[in-house]
Amino acid sequence: MTVAIDKDAAAAPAPTAGQPMVRFEKVTKRYGNLVVLDQLDLDVAPNEIVSIIGPSGSGKTTVLRMLMTLEEINDGVIYVDGEPLTHMQRGGKLMRADQRHLRRLRANIGMVFQHFNLFPHMTALGNCIEAPVHVLGMPKAEAVQRAEELLEMVGLKDKMHQHPSRLSGGQQQRVAIARALAMRPKVLLFDEVTSALDPEVIGEVLNVIRDLATQHSLTMLMVTHQMGFAKEISHRVCFFYEGKIAEQGPPGELFGNPQNERTRQFLSAVLDAG
Amino acid sequence: MAFHWRWDFTWDILPQLAMGALNTLLAAVLGYLIAMVIGLGFALLQRTGIWTLNRLVREVVEFIRSTPLVLQIFFVFYVGPQFGLTLMPWTAGMIAIGLHYASYLSEVYRGALDAIPRGQWEACRALNLSPQRTYAGVILPQAVPAALPGMGNYLIGIFKDTPMLSVIGVAELMHTANAIGGNNYRYLEPYTLVGLIFLLISLPAAFGIRRFESWVRRALGMGRGH
Numbered sequence: 001m002t003v004a005i006d007k008d009a010a011a012a013p014a015p016t017a018g019q020p021m022v023r024f025e026k027v028t029k030r031y032g033n034l035v036v037l038d039q040l041d042l043d044v045a046p047n048e049i050v051s052i053i054g055p056s057g058s059g060k061t062t063v064l065r066m067l068m069t070l071e072e073i074n075d076g077v078i079y080v081d082g083e084p085l086t087h088m089q090r091g092g093k094l095m096r097a098d099q100r101h102l103r104r105l106r107a108n109i110g111m112v113f114q115h116f117n118l119f120p121h122m123t124a125l126g127n128c129i130e131a132p133v134h135v136l137g138m139p140k141a142e143a144v145q146r147a148e149e150l151l152e153m154v155g156l157k158d159k160m161h162q163h164p165s166r167l168s169g170g171q172q173q174r175v176a177i178a179r180a181l182a183m184r185p186k187v188l189l190f191d192e193v194t195s196a197l198d199p200e201v202i203g204e205v206l207n208v209i210r211d212l213a214t215q216h217s218l219t220m221l222m223v224t225h226q227m228g229f230a231k232e233i234s235h236r237v238c239f240f241y242e243g244k245i246a247e248q249g250p251p252g253e254l255f256g257n258p259q260n261e262r263t264r265q266f267l268s269a270v271l272d273a274g
Numbered sequence: 275m276a277f278h279w280r281w282d283f284t285w286d287i288l289p290q291l292a293m294g295a296l297n298t299l300l301a302a303v304l305g306y307l308i309a310m311v312i313g314l315g316f317a318l319l320q321r322t323g324i325w326t327l328n329r330l331v332r333e334v335v336e337f338i339r340s341t342p343l344v345l346q347i348f349f350v351f352y353v354g355p356q357f358g359l360t361l362m363p364w365t366a367g368m369i370a371i372g373l374h375y376a377s378y379l380s381e382v383y384r385g386a387l388d389a390i391p392r393g394q395w396e397a398c399r400a401l402n403l404s405p406q407r408t409y410a411g412v413i414l415p416q417a418v419p420a421a422l423p424g425m426g427n428y429l430i431g432i433f434k435d436t437p438m439l440s441v442i443g444v445a446e447l448m449h450t451a452n453a454i455g456g457n458n459y460r461y462l463e464p465y466t467l468v469g470l471i472f473l474l475i476s477l478p479a480a481f482g483i484r485r486f487e488s489w490v491r492r493a494l495g496m497g498r499g500h
Contacts, residue, residue: 007453020497032323061336068401069402070396070398070399103402103404104398106400106402107402110400110401111396111400113396113400115391115392115393117391117393117394117396117397118397119394119397119412120416121416121494122416130401130403130411130412131401131402131403134404134407134411135401135402135404135407136402179401180400180401183401185403202305210348221313
């Protein structure tokens with residue numbers, strides 16, 4: 001068991017030491033009186049693949065949504081590639097980031113959503129060139145060529161002129177991955193990307209992510225309920241409980257020999273159910 | 275008094291009524307164009323996130339929707355001059371009917387925009403699209419098909435409301451028919467013709483609008499079935 005995990009982990013580019021790609025520093029998020037994240041500290045190294053697991057309501061999706069700037073934080077600072085994301089430095093002091101700062105820093109991050117969120121009025125290709133053309137200012141021909149390569153990588157080159165409504169859930173999610181990659185993010189976030197899929201197509205999406213993990217230099221944060229998959233591709237697994245990281249470590253240790261009582265309860269519950 | 279339809283009179287007044295009908299169409303189309311633009315402004319201003327602005331526009335829209343169009347027409351035309359705003363009947367009429375329907379259309383737009391799933395906005399954010407591109411490239415193209423049925427209803431609606439412009443002397447179809455009736459002491463033929471002309475324009479327009487809706491859906495690749 002342990003051997004298999006080590007072999008798989010070795011296939012992926014190893015995380016680089018030094019400055020973290022993503023850093024949460026005492027980040028707190030509240031909805032009214034409800035504390036969703038409680039002074040969270042989390043460093044993610046370049047090229048590291050981190051899986052976030054935990055019961056619903058434990059704040060795991062919120063971590064990704066704050067990093068994607070879909071939600072504002074209440075306290076603390078998030079850094080991306082050494083620069084503050086949620087704040088900016090003005091005269092030696094940190095102040096809240098403005099839209100311009102957010103847009104510049106956001107370019108480092110991409111996200112794949114649980115419900116795909118493809119643009120229904122555009123073809124698969126159209127979805128993949130929209131942002132490169134209109135945000136990066138890439139010439140259309142170049143954007144199309146890159147999009148074709150990416151769609152080929154996710155195995156959907158033959159579907160590139162189809163609208164999302166003509167694609168299965170698994171195909172839509174693969175287009176969504178290609179769309180996110182088209183922006184060349186340094187960090188890619190996966191928010192329960194297989195939760196809305198029929199069981200028989202989950203595998204095709206996981207295969208794409210597995211290829212990404214092993215063949216590309218990309219920092220990945222993944223909220224998932226696929227314990228087997230998290231175990232297989234992650235360098236580190238974080239177990240969230242009530243807005244905090246209750247336990248974290250290499251997948252072999254966290255799944256094989258969990259130290260925290262909550263982790264044990266959670267794992268036995270989901271592994272029994274699965 | 276017996277029912278007595280005079281065909282010679284009918285043919286005599288038809289050219290005049292046709293001219294009136296053209297003015298009616300012009301008023302409806304112009305008024306609708308004004309309403310479409312201002313209505314979009316009303317709808318977008320309510321989404322700025324600036325609380326006081328949202329509230330202000332909301333109240334203006336509610337006020338306009340809750341008072342009669344004919345009163346608004348009178349108000350712009352007859353009360354305007356007291357505030358130094360003297361307008362031609364056409365101008366006053368277009369402002370009044372344009373604003374009135376702008377408030378209706380803004381509600382149609384608002385509903386269509388609210389119907390866009392939150393995930394679409396989030397995908398735009400995640401792809402770093404500018405707010406302008408988010409609206410132009412992603413949100414509005416999806417909102418348009420949702421807005422079309424409501425917009426079509428109000429296009430027919432504004433067309434049928436143009437006779438109210440006759441009260442300030444805009445020479446549209448109703449005004450022409452009134453004048454003919456008054457001059458000849460015969461109202462049966464002009465008013466019947468007015469009804470027929472409205473029917474002849476409304477029915478094909480409603481059909482055309484439905485065809486246009488399904489064409490737009492197909493063009494945007496959102497067709498149901500085929």
